[in-house]
Amino acid sequence: MKKYLLSLAVVSLFYTESDACAWSDPDYEYFNLFTQSIIKDKSYLPFLHSYSTRFYTDFRSSLIPDENIDAWKRYFNNQMSYAQTEYLVNKMSINDLNALKKGSPTNQLLITLGPGFYQKYHEGIDYLIEAKYLEPYMKINYIEGADSFYYREPGTGKNATNLDYNKTIAALTSLYNAAKNPEIKQRYGYQLVRFNHYTRNYDAAVKAFKAYVEPLRLKGAPYIMALDQLAGAQRGLGMNSEANWNFFQVFRDSKSRKESAFVSMKLSDTASFNNILKRSNTNEDKNMAYFLLGYEDFNNPIPVMEKMFEINPDSEILKVMAVRSINELERSYLPIYYYSNDDTITSQKNTADNNDVKNNSNTTEPKKEELSFWQKIIRFFKNLFSSKKDKGSDESKADQSDDELLDNPDRIPVFTKNNYWYDDKTKDFLDDLEKFTSKTKEKSKDEYWQIADAYLKFLKKDYKESTEILENIKTTNPEYLEEIKRMKVLNDIVSQPKIDAEYEDHLMKDYSEYFTEKPEVKKDSTETDEYDYYGEVPSTADFLKDVLANRYFLQGEDGKSFLMNNKLSDLQYNPNSSLVKSVEDFYRKPNKTQFEQQIIAKNINDVGNIDAFFAVIYGDRAMRQADFEKARSYYAKAQNFSGIPRSEWNYDDKKVTPLKYAAGAYNGLSNISDLVFGHNVWESYQSSPEESMKKEDYSVFPFIKPTMNKLELTDALIQLKKIGAGKNHDAATANQLIGNLLYNTSILGYYRQLFVMDIDNTNGGKYDFQTSDRKNPYQYYYKNFLDRTYIEPDNFDLAIGYYKKALDLSSDKEQKARILFQMASAEQGKYYQYEAKNPSKVDYSDPQYSEKSDAYQKQLDQIKNQKYRTYFAMLKSQYADTETAKDLLGSCTYFNYFMN
Template identity: 85%
Template sequence: MKKYILSFAVLALFYSKSEACAWSDPDYEYFNLFTQSIIKDKSYLPFLHSYSERFYTNFKPSQIPDENIDSWKKFFNNQLTYAETDYLVNKMNINDLNALKKGNPTNQLLIKVGTGFYQKYHEGIDYLIEAKYLEPYMKINYVESADSFYYRENGTDKNATNLDYDKTISALTSLYNAARNPEIKQRYGYQLVRFNHYTRNYDAAVQAFKTYILPIKSKGAPYIMALDQLAGAQRGLGMGSDANWNFFQVFKDSKSRKESAFISMKLSDTASFNNILKRSGTNDEKNMAYFLLGYEDFNNPIPIMEKMFEIDPDSEILKVIAVRSINELERNYLPIYYYSNDDNSTAQVSNSTKTSDQTKTETAEVKKEELSFWQKIIRFFKNLFGGSKDKKSDESKTDQSDDELLDNPNRIPVFTKNNYWYDEKTKDFLDDLEKFTDKTKEKSKDEYWQIADAYLKFLKKDYKASTEVLEDIKTTNPEYLEEIKRMKVLNDIVSQPKIDAEYEDHLMKDYAEYFADKPEVKKDSTETEGYDYYGEVPSTKDFLKDVLANRYFLQGEDGKSFLMNNKLSDLQYNPNSSLVKSVEDFYRKPNKTQFEEQIIAKNINNVGNIEAFFAVIYGDRAMRQADFEKAKSYYTKAQSFSGIPRSEWNYEAKKTTALQYPGTAYNGFNNISDLVFGHNVWESYQSAPEESMEKEDYSPFPFIKPNMNKLQLADALVQLKKIGVGKDEKSASANQLIGNVLYNTSVLGYYRELFVMDIDNTNGGKYDFWITDKQNPYQYYYKNFLNRTYIEPDNFDLAINYYKKALDASNNKEQKARVLFQMASAEQGKYYQYEAKNPSKVDYSDPKYSEKSDAYQNQLDQIKNQKYRTYFAMLKTQYANTETAKNMMGSCSYFSYFMK
């Protein structure tokens, strides 16, 4: 798992179109349905595709075989298991081996093998004792310089220079000469090369390799380890080409040292690759050289793969390049979140806030199904007699044919522009890779290529062809079988035109394992414990949930789509009326299928009384529309509302628990101050109500209580509305108070939280002047619902209309001045909405950016003064001498500026 946040923060700048101002991991931003690690040669696992770290790490180190342990296991005639051998060689204490040598072992493994084990393998045991003595010192001494990148404090770490050089060389040489077993002899030679390398005696290290390693005609594990040290010494001598070539040999022949050898090669330019390629004499070496080039130059690996194919279509490393290519495609087709712009024409990936450049998207391209002549005739008559349909309407969504559903370009998987190095050729890469894979599967005996071909057809939405390829695969490889099984499920589900009750039954009967919650898996005791900053890796289950959420969305079943990815309580954050109605319809649906009950309905979480929860949302919406009678009817059903379902950290219980509202606190329904009928003295949301707000004269309206719930508030507004029908001063005051409530609960008002299911007026997405012309800005489904805001915008004309009634009915100039100022404030809200819908389109990189931005601002100012300053102008020309206007000039700087 990925835990190195600092390193990722740097790498993400180069490798991924990742989130601005947020911690995220690009390797967690797609579903990885084609499991990279199914390659057979696990020594190449570090070279699978990863953006968050230089090398792929999502595997257990024990999966990579170690030729050194294999060599020792063979030396001990397989008397020990691989794990026991690894323990003996790498982990056992030197004192345990000395005890075995003396004939009184205390270690359980050594007791198990018996004292005869030493007599039989004494040369090997003696070597391990010497090696374990040397090991703590086998580090090169770090030399600080003025150009050193890292600062290191003085430490007491041991290094090779802490040993007496002459004595150590003499001892190792003597042991080398005394050894009879060639492998053990070569291991002492390895120690001589390493010790000279780490003491920076580079020439001596090169000579030691020639003297002690080469004469023993073996190129097993000790030779590879010694060659690794030789290359390091050559690097120290400035013999870069020879060092690269020997590191290349280590990379080619070693299984456990590939990653370190690759790093040591320092292949920073094309010349370095070409030099290795020129020195490659065998096909195996040439193939490996092309692999390195394809690994580093990953923009378009197809030409390199073609060269590797010509050398050996069965090459394991060719599969590594291929799986990296498939993984790159997956990131473009299977992101964890499809984000749509408001123009509803493009798609991109996002988890949170994106920069303006990042929000440029690529139109989704979908391969259309070829229709037969008969299908075309049927469609013609359907269109001829079926009449026109608004494709955006819910009714048309639920009345789509299978063909219409299959042809919808927004059916997941969808191609997205999802990396910095994207160019037009990227769109053709899937076709090119499919052609290569199709060719290779005919030549190679490995079923991997058939699986890859089937997967690429899946990405192209050719599910029938994909399934046919999968059906023909004959393999006993368990990893291959698991991938095939998963892909068959994917093809079945994703190719289904419509998800109906019958198909939901099929999902539960045949694929329940892909939807049920899995029990928590205990961590392997050998794994490093640590906090995973990014959560769980996206799974097949998560992908299928997204697919089904997308299908329900396209079918017009928004409630089911929402609940596939969200909890019922999440509706509080974006209480859009049409979506809430769809969720409620699902909640009330009788005779739900097993899938609906167990997979979807389980997200109907605790919101207290569900009926009251819905009633509050509907009542709030009615209040925003100034339909007080309807709001009152809903609030009558909401009296058992227990509060907006928020959570808080419980320090005593050390866990998150439901928020408990004090008896006097506003909880979404109760404890609303009569100041909501007043006007603001100054604009300060975080000041106390009594500091920001001032009461009007409520004495003519005794039904306005100092503290009310929403039902009482709605009832008061109903009564004020009846009184406001008249033409007297009381009617004027009634209409003014209604206007005040509508303004005070708008996005500009101090009580802006009252009718959007919020607990206070603290700033947030609900209070932006973001506006969409669409009823629903979502294009695919409701995932990441909490990251988008699409509450229906305020209708400031509702407040203005009530203020107009008050203005017409009143004969009091002071009251008229107050009403005009409130009207002007509401009109300001209309301007803010206009401004939000018409942002500047000047590119920051434009050489005339400042000039064009100034022109844009001047245009806005002109529009503001011509269309949105009506009531300020009336106040200035007709009521400037009133005490109310004079007082407002002192508290409202903008009004003071306007008056001057």
């Protein structure tokens, strides 16, 4: 099995779908709940489904039996175990065998076998000595050519041409003639064929096979090995049809050489396949040929499987085809992330449309409930006297009946177009495969087909029938039993209408192994370190956690849903008010169940003072709504706030540790400069505050301190708001300062980090105009919480409203010019929001892409000038002669463009 290393990363940087990540691996992007490797014939393990590698590799190579080792084990009359035989044949040194031959063995295994071992099996030992001498040279000589840039495995540099050809042939021929045991004799024949093949004496290799291998009429391991070499020589002679047929026989008869034989076959065209099919005289051969066709075919494999079924419904390779098909389906029904339908859509036509659009899933529509006349009457009166609620509200979700919960099309597992290579026919394929599996389980004696049928029923959400099938399976196969056990757990959990306290107790009592963390297993000191940058392979436990997160989400328990997949500290990256409230409600919930305490609440990680953490989030949201009094009430409860809970790499301790804020640094609550009330000189987030920002005249407002915490900031704003209610110059300036603060802390402002739980103004998802108008952009659960922006957008009209008051009260033309420019900047923010909600829908493949894109941009420019240039126009028409306007011409490129 692979070993996994979870690389350290700053998760807040990743706001896009996981598929966009350079480290994406498709074999890590679904839950492999139907274990592919439960097939009985382990020689087919390399042919299980994989997208990461050409052949499936996630198994121990020792699981695949080696017919050569089995043959040697029989030759030695089973005196040794399989492992001991494999050690003697493949790993024991030639010196150890020579010592045995001399009668003075030093190897412990050879000593244990006793002094008569060599005398009894001297022919076999002598052959192994010769074979181990030859082995380092048994590689074909590499010849530079057109393909010489291809990667070559590193090695000793030796090849077969380093041996004296005539002496080697003479020695092997002599040993062949001297051998009495037919099997050992055939092994020397194999060496003759191989040596001629690797020295590129292809014709001599073919003759050697006919002279030394074929006449012995043995079809065991040595024959298969020699046939493999013969096919290679025939390929060298251009005898492709003969080579394919012999490689095919190796593939059919060998257990350990199937992968290499498959690679050696050239079945890239229909004629090659038909040639093999014509030469297939037995049903087994035909079945194998159809398997090769189905394996290479990227289209629907069921027609090929039907042909294989007609030949032999008990065929092991038919099961391989089925398990590959199931694995393909799993990738659409069990992805590690379920994305909403509109995740790839950046906008709807307008806000009203967006709010009214029903967020249907990609699943098949649930069956309509057939109601009797009496049921219709009951439902009529029930609807008549019940109060109408928003279907999306938590209260409405909590009141759903079991039937409503079970019929929700967003209950996972659901079909999703998880990867780009799936087409719309994938859903239909589930129905077709289910029909085939149901038919095959009636004919085949192997319980595998019953398990597969039950699993497909599970994917179709027919949990009752799936469970019934599982209950009736009688088997002693340990791998089958393990799969059945897991599937029963899956059916139990996914079929539960509502996850309540009673069911949570059931989970902890009967399935705790899937939810409680297991102690970390210490690595053996001899174990080699391997690296895998894709993280841990998704497990059954991970899937069940996602199922429960989805169930809580559909039930309206967003806080529990969030904490199933995220840490409390993750709220800092998308501090959405309604979600934060739901998480807080769970945090404060008394009498939590054991499941809630041990499985969910464990994700309430260290954020310092939790009450202060929540208070800062609520206070920030109130500030963005310009509700300064409400914000103050929250900040008053946040004085124990220890800082936004970020981490950093500690080079001394060689580990990630909590970030220690430097003295005077902004930490989410304290150390806010009075420049937040100023205006930007130029738009540069990377420059220092003193370079980007300029103070207004604060002299008449001594309560504005040079450095403030958020409580002091709200105190200042409350006083400014009171002064702004007046009618004098100070009132105008007070409103201007409030407008400045609201703009400066918006997505466009230099201090945009202040009220979104961020530590600086560097870019990220929080500063994205492509926010959703929906209250909650999530359709399934919060697992991919950091992959998208989930924060209430700025209301630029709040800043514009205060600027308007300032403009109306001011009599200073220079001040009015500055205020108008600030209003125009805020209006620009409104345009950016509009533009993000109305992206171009022109397909890049459209032949008229350029013309349509230009027309779209022209339409945007027209809308921009008609609706979002009000204050720029006023500034140009009424205040172009002010010093402020002249200064802006030099510092603001866009204003200069607009004025000219």
